[in-house]
Amino acid sequence: MLKKNPQHHISEMVKQFPIVRHLDSTRFFVLANLASIIGLPRLAGLKKMWEAIERNDYEVAANELLDSKWGRQSNGVAVEWAKLMKSGI
DSSP: OEEEEEEHHHHHHHHHHHGGGGGGGGHHHHEEEHHHOOOOHHTTOOOHHHHHHHTTTTHHHHHHHHHHHHHHHHHHHHHHHHHHHHOOO
């Protein structure tokens, strides 16, 4: 599902958000795909989601993902990715 140049988005995401290095592969997958779809500036704008990730509060992170503009417009994808963010599996 990664679009454009996924390695570029992943590298830049890791530079901007070092915490992603410590996430499980499922949550990393969600964020890497999101970075590719909406871009890093918009991903960075999800401040409450990142704050929740920093606290390991993945339920709040998932809810913030759903509450984002992308989450409201993405049909079922956001719901699925929010489940992945929340559960890590």
